[in-house]
Amino acid sequence: MPLSNANKPVLHEQQRKDEEKLPKKRKLTDTVSSVNKRIKSGTEESTAMTESQKRANFSALPSPGSNGVHRHSSPLSNNKPGTTKKLVIKNLKEKPKVPENYQQETWGKLQEAVDAIHTSHAIKSSLEELYQAVGNMCSYKMSSTLYEQLKQTCENHVKSNIEQFLADNIGYEEFLKKIDTCWQSHCRQMIMIRSIFLFLDRTYVLQNSAILSIWDMGLDLFRTHIVGHHIVQNRTVDGLLQLIDRERTGEAVDRSRLKSLLRMLSDLQIYQEAFEKKFLEATDSLYRSEGQRLMEERDVPEYLLHVEMRLEEENERLLHYLDQSTKKLLVNLVEKQLLEQHISQILLKGLDQLLSENRTTDLCRMYTLFSRVKNGQKELCASFATYIKGTGRIIVLNVNNDPDKDKDMVQAILEFKDKIDNIISTCFGKNEQFVNAMRESFENFINARQNKPAEYIAKYVDSKLRAGNKEATEEELERLLDKIMVLFRFIHGKDVFEAFYKKDLAKRLLVGKSASVDAEKSMLSKLKQECGSGFTVKLEGMFKDMELSKDIMLAFKQSVQNEKTSKNIELTVNILTMGYWPTYTPMEVHLPGEMVKLQEVFKKFYLGKHSGRKLQWQPTLGHCVLKADFSGGMKELQVSLFQTLCLLLFNEGDVFSFEEIKQATAIEDSELRRTLQSLACGKARLLLKAPKGKDVENEDKFKFNDDFKHKLYRIKINQIQMKETQEENVSTTERVFQDRQYQVDAAIVRIMKTRKTLTHNLLISELYNQLKFPVKPADLKKRIESLIDRDYMERDKDNPNSYNYVA
Amino acid sequence: MKMAVIDPAENEVNKNIWIAVGTWRWVANDDNCGICRMAFDGCCPECKLPGDDCPLVWGECSHCFHIHCIVKWLNSQQVHQLCPMCRQDWKFKE
Known part of the structure; x- marks a missing residue:
């Protein structure tokens, strides 16, 4: 900016004042150097052009910050009268003119170049020359004509291309190839043309929003004339x-x-x-x-x-x-x-098979695919639940009443659960929805059969907690118990479980068959956690009784140390508190004198310590370890008390008939038959029965088997005590039902007492809210009848459908 | 034939072992406590577990109650301490 430099001394003062008017000064210099700058800006643009060329294919509008527009502002004079010298720049006296035929000649040159581009020939003039020519034409206000002429030329060219695409005899592949080539060359040509006419693009086109840029014009032509056809x-x-x-x-x-x-x-x-x-x-x-x-x-x-x-x-x-x-x-x-169209069919046709064959990869795929479509997961989940219910029902219901199947029921359910869990975690992404559906379905099918599943679960736990169950380590047992608790959670009638669990626990404790105290305690705490302390109070009481009995026995042994009570019997007594344990029907049997004496000694000792109590012996639960002398050597026999009584009889004689044994021992008939059967017909035959046979008849005679041989020294024959008899099962179940009746009665009275008057239906629905076990409406009706009979409530005289509480 | 039960050998190892089971209950003249009407085999309403934690007591009049029940009753009587059943003076039976 040499001029502004020259101005410096002149404007020195002014500059200070006008510091904030800097833009003004710029305008001045702009005007002075405008001619120079035009050329300069040309080169600047050419760099910008290469950039826009890159984006040419996307035919973006020219960038808004373009510097192609020049403002020709009027010169501003800063002249002030003063001492300093003035430098005045005057306008040209005569406006420079272009030659007459300049427009034709220049366009001719440009058209030649455009044609050369279209026909892929070399351009004669240099590109810079052409660019300047465009610039000059624009400067002399020939832009619109130039644009029109260019458009016309391009249009003619594009139009001429259409013919090749209208021929009938070309295959589609060739056709596509042709159109592709045509398009590619069109793009190439348009980029080239635009580069040459860039000045036009940046000035004239930009100022008129109605006019398409050169590139867009090219697209437009191609669209209307080629592809638009x-x-x-x-x-x-x-x-x-x-x-x-x-x-x-x-x-x-x-x-x-x-x-x-x-x-x-x-x-x-x-x-x-x-x-x-x-x-x-x-x-x-x-x-x-x-x-x-x-x-x-x-x-x-x-x-x-x-x-x-x-x-x-x-x-x-x-x-x-x-x-x-x-x-x-x-x-x-x-x-x-x-997918979506076939969801139900896919599920119907394939899901059950995939699930039962445990095909995890296929299930994974199904889940992922179904997750993509609306309702897919929902439908899958519903079918999944149906499958669990169906399969579970088959396991639980046991339509053919096959006792073996019932025995394996819990194991089968556990395996099924493991499988389903595995599928949920590996295939269904641990989806909460599926986990819930699984829980619901398990609950559904386990309760599809009343009471029995609860009973079998209790028995399964018993079999695992019993001594001699060496198949599992403590950790494995713990894990197994956890799994069982999951099943337990699904069961509605938990009282059935409790009754059978209690019965089995009592036997384990009293016959000394519990595998480990730790495991028992752990199971107890799990039950407590699950059902609250009310559920386990009695079970805990049983353990407490066992502890107390130990203390009592210690004291007893000390007190009898000096007395010569019995030379060869060591007595241990477990004292039970009635309320905790299952109810046992008392049985009177004849014990040998020595045993009666020993019993009396203990009774005296116990009642001396605890006044106000009475003691009832439970011979069914007693058991003994006997030393027996066979011809083959000494053996130690683990037997029940009843077995002991039978065996002891043979110390006094060789052969006894069934009737004789019955009279001597006073053991109840069926119990005695079972006992003798276990001694004479089992694996270890301590007695010989004549005639031989599986069942014990009234006329059978029994003889002591002196030649008894067994590879072990200590022989257990008292499994019979652990076994559940049919009567036991029935009475346990009945007691549960009895308890339920009391609970129903209590609930009815509780509700009626607060409501005073209630219709039948409302009462029934309230009862279902309160009762925690499954009951049939008919049974509830019976209880209501019974309470009416007992004057706890009455039917309303005006409305037979509602009841009044009787205070 | 010989069974070890009658074998007079006093060897500890050779002793027969008898594990007997007995159940105990309160010696009471009634099934239920006259105060709380709960079974004597159970416990008073305040307790959760029957047995030593909720014992029975007898009066000289031969009536018995849960200890918690009768103590509560006696504490509520201002003048005379009477048996709630027979109205005789209540004295604990030794």
């Missing part, structure tokens, strides 16, 4: 669809061509209306028929594999050539036609 457009789109169709059938096709042509459609902004709609229609019908066909032909896992593959393919298609805007529509379409 309905034959060409149809052929293009059909060709593309055919190509895609071939790819879908597995052929390899030229993806770059597809990509380029689809780009063309996007650039021409007819992708959606011309292509996408038809493409989606074609896809829709293809997958609709494919879905229907394959559902028929293939089994479900194969079908799902296919769907997964299809989705992957379409995704790749999107990645490689389709416009991203199609993504959602296309994927939705495939999902809809291949």
Whole structure:
């Protein structure tokens, strides 16, 4: 800026004052150097041009910050009268003129260049020359003519290209190739032309918003004259669809061509209306028929594999050539036609099989695919629940009344649960919805059969907690108990479980068959955690009794140390508090004198310590360890008290008949038969029965088996005590039902007492809210009748459907 | 034939072992406590566990109650301490 430099001394003072008016000063210098600057800015633009060239294919509008516009502001004089010298710049006296035929000549040159570009020949003039020519023409207000002329030339060229596409005899592939080439060269040409006419693009076009930029004009021409032609457009789109169709059938096709042509459609902004709609229609019908066909032909896992593959393919298609805007529509379409339409059929046809065969990978796939479609997970979850219920019911219901199956029921349920858990965690992503459905279904099928599952679960626990169960380590046992607790949680009638559990626990404790105190305590604490302390109070009391008995025995032994009570019997007594333990029917039996004496000594001792009590012996629960001398040597026999009584009899004689034994021992008939059977017909035969046979008859005679041989020294024959008899089972169940009746009575009275008057239906519904075990409405009705009989309540005189509480 | 039960050997190891089971209950003249009407085999309403934690007591008049029940009753009587059943002076039976 040499001029502004020269101005410096003149403006020195002024500059200070006008510091804030800096833009003004710039304007001055702008005007002075405007001629220079035009040329300068030209070069600046050429760098900008290369940038826009890169984006040319996207035909973006020229960037808004363009510096192509020059403001020709009027010169501002800063002259002030003063002492300093003035430097005045005067306008040209005569406006410079261009030669007359300048416009024609220049356009001629430019047209020649454009034609050369169109025909792919070398351009004669240098590009800079052409660029300047454009610039000059614009400066001399010939822009609009220039633009029109350029447009006309281009239009003529584009129009001339149409012929080659209208020929009938070309195949679609060739056609696509042609149109692709045409498009590519059109783009190339337009970029070149724009570069030359950049000045026009940046000045004239930019100032008039109604006029398309050169690049857009090119697109517009191509659209109207080539692709806009309905034959060409149809052929293009059909060709593309055919190509895609071939790819879908597995052929390899030229993806770059597809990509380029689809780009063309996007650039021409007819992708959606011309292509996408038809493409989606074609896809829709293809997958609709494919879905229907394959559902028929293939089994479900194969079908799902296919769907997964299809989705992957379409995704790749999107990645490689389709416009991203199609993504959602296309994927939705495939999902809809291949999955959503067939959800129920897929589930019906394949889910049960996959689940029962535990095919985790296929189930994983099913879950992932179904998660993609609306309602997919929901339907899957519902079918999953139905499967669990169905399969569970088969395990639980035991339609054929096969006792072996009942025995394995709990084991089967546990295995089933493990399997389902595994499927949920590996295939269904631990989905909360599925976990809940699983819980609900288990609860449903376990309670499909009343009471029995609870009973078998209790027995299963018993079998695991019993001594001699060496199959599991402590940790394994602990884990197993945890699993059982899960099943326990599903059970509605927990009182049945408690009754059987208590009965078995009592036997384990009293006969000394408990595997480990720790395991027992751990099970107890689990039950407590699950059902509250009310549930386990009695069970805990049983353990407490055992502890107390130990203390009592210690004291007893000390007190009898000095007395010569019994030479060869060591007595241990477990004292039970009635309320905690299952009810046992007392049984009177004849004990040998020595044993009676010993019993009396203990009784005296105990009652001396605890006044106000009475003691009742329970011979059914007693057991002994006897030393027996056989011809083959000494043996130690673990036997029940009843077995002991029978065996002791043979110290006084050789042969006894059934009747004689019965008279001598006074053991109850069926109990005695069972006892003798265990001694004479079991594995270890201490007695010989004549005649031989499985059952004990009244006339049978028994003889001591002196030649008894056994490889072990210590022999257990008292398993019979642990076994549950039919009567025991019935009485346990009955006691539960009895207790339930009391609970129903109590609940009815409780409700009536607060409500005073209540209709039948309301009373029943309240009862169902309060009662924690399953009851039939008919049973409730019976209890209500009974309470009316007992004057706890009465029917309303006016309304027979409602009851009044009787205070 | 010989069974070890009658074998007079006093060897500890050779002793027969008898594990007997007995159940105990209160010696009462009634099934239920006259105060709380709960079974004597159970416990008074305040207690949770029957047995030593909720014992029975007898008066000289031969009536018995849960100890918690009768103590509560006696504490509520201002002048004379009478048996709630027979109205005789209440004296604990030794």
